[in-house]
Amino acid sequence: MKLFDNLQTKKIPKGTILLSKGDSCRSVYKVIKGCLKSYVIDKSGKEHILHFASEDWIMTDMDSFMNNKPSNIFIDAIEDSEVAFLTSSNYNDISQLDHGDLLEQNKKLVNNLITTNKRLINLLSATAEERYMDFIETYPTLIQRLPLKLIASYLGMTPEYLSDVRRKLAQK
Known part of the structure; x- marks a missing residue:
């Protein structure tokens, strides 16, 4: 038996929130098609993207899922997506x-x-150019699919600064 075989799948429209901060995470999401993001929102209302999950990647708040605690993150669809849902009862099997x-x-x-x-090491010690190059290596299919605003948020920089980084790298 495969862990993600025979699970319920669902089409998720772009913009659908699958998990909100404070809710208990009841599923691990495996992306069949599309893309999800996980993020936090700071006290000033700024969104900080933690991860992306595109085809064959999984996403969840593992602490909330495993320990039945309120989630600290949001998860939503940034593209029309199809997602398989692994529930705690499936996981217990x-x-x-x-x-x-x-x-x-x-x-x-x-x-x-x-x-x-x-990612944590890069955020703490890598240059903007190095973080961008690592993003390309980690998410090669997303570089053309995602708006610069989302990539910039993931990399911890403004979209304008990301444009400068891309321009500098293109000139090299």
């Missing part, structure tokens, strides 16, 4: 998974941790 699928899911979890750690 993990003992039904074959060894190969457990290894595959473990590899995906490790890759997620690596990506998150790399």
Whole structure:
């Protein structure tokens, strides 16, 4: 049995909020088609994007999902999307998974941790150019699909500064 086989899927229109801060996260979302984003909103109302999930990526608030705590993040669709929903009852059936699928899911979890750690290190110590190049490496299919405003938010810079970074890199 595969973890994401035979799960309920749903078409999600662009702009649909799947999880709001304060709600309990009841699902892990696997993107079949489209793109989701997770983000926080600071006290001044500014949005800070944490992650994107496009085709074959998963997204959730793991702390909320696993520990039944209020979520600290928002998740919404930034494109018309199709998403598979892994619920806690599906997740509790993990003992039904074959060894190969457990290894595959473990590899995906490790890759997620690596990506998150790399992102944190980049935000703390990389130049704007390095952060942008890492974004291209991490999300190669999204560079043409997302508005600069969203990419800039993810990278921790203004859209105008991102335009300058792109211009400088194009001149090299």
